[in-house]
Amino acid sequence: MTQTDAPTRDRVKQALRTQRIETPSWAYANSGTRFKVFAQEGVPRDPYEKIADAAVVHRLTGVAPTVALHIPWDRVDDYADLARYAADQGVALGAINANVFQDNDYKLGSVTNPDPGVRRKAIDHLLECVDIMDRTGSRDLKLWFSDGTNYPGQDDIRARQDRLATALRETYDRLGDDQRLLLEYKLFEPAFYTTDVPDWGTAYAHCLELGPKAQVVIDTGHHAPGTNIEFIVAFLLRVGKLGAFDFNSRFYADDDLMVGAADPFQLFRIMHEIVRGDALGPEAGIAFMLDQCHNIEPKIPAIIRSVLNVQEATAKALLVDAAALAAAQRAGDVLGANAVLMDAYHTDVRPLLAELRADLGLDPDPMAAYARSGYFERIRAERVGGQQAGWGA
């Protein structure tokens, strides 16, 4: 496959222009592990400063126009004002993430808790997040439940599923016509025996039960080692139940490292299924989000690098010679088919992406452009005093 093939370059660049990557407000704030949260200079102190940083990422990459919020980490008095501020900065507010995993009352679960009063409190938070969506203009309510148990017998596995279904139903019925509920699964952590939404199958089953406005979120760090994530992508795409990605990468568990850093080939295989499923553009309705924590590395450059990693994996996937691949697959030409895919994967797409950025009037090298911008030096000087934002875990 020759990259100098002009029609191919134009086709690939045209498709890349439609790509949209949502960045997470919490990745701009301090984060860490249970061992230590390392504070960094210039970190935002409030959602407005997080949005200002996200706007820099969009200005330099051109493909990150929305910011996901997390409640209560991003709670403000006036969400409409926050949305206006975001618009002034050239971005928009994206998915609203509920948080029923940091309150003492949720020790034995939130919506699955044996105590009906605790369940009520958790559901009320989910409903509050839909109210916030009405004010921010967000389409997506993203739900991840830390709910689970640590010891066999601790609670009734089936009863917890009933409680979960009840809470999801009430929340689903509150959604507006153009709003969606995105259900995220995770194999384990913080629970270590059962997790109430542990895998794609459980999330899919609950979303089927709920209806068309409920879809599954694939967080790339939430699977057992060795899980073939692109199979899950292909399967959920086929049945129209893939709603979103939480992109990051990992060597071991839910490491939340920069997407594509630990396993760029896996990211390529995932984006190949997206392209094969004609699901890259906004019209396909899939929210491509980052969900990462930059514990030791500078945050804004790490997010810019992550956006570039997704673009590179996508460009390689768009370079797959689909006709040659299909012919080799039909012919049972195992090595031939694999070679078609590997040819695209081994293509250096950085010159094509630099060309695309130039076409978009952007600096071909966003990382260098950020370093030259003086933005970090400015926020380091300005953001003195006050309480730096963080997970508050």
Ligand code: LRH
């Ligand atoms: C849980 C998770 C979820 C978010 C949180 C920040 O591990 O992936 O998507 O709420 O990280």
Ligand code: MN
């Ligand atoms: Mn996630």
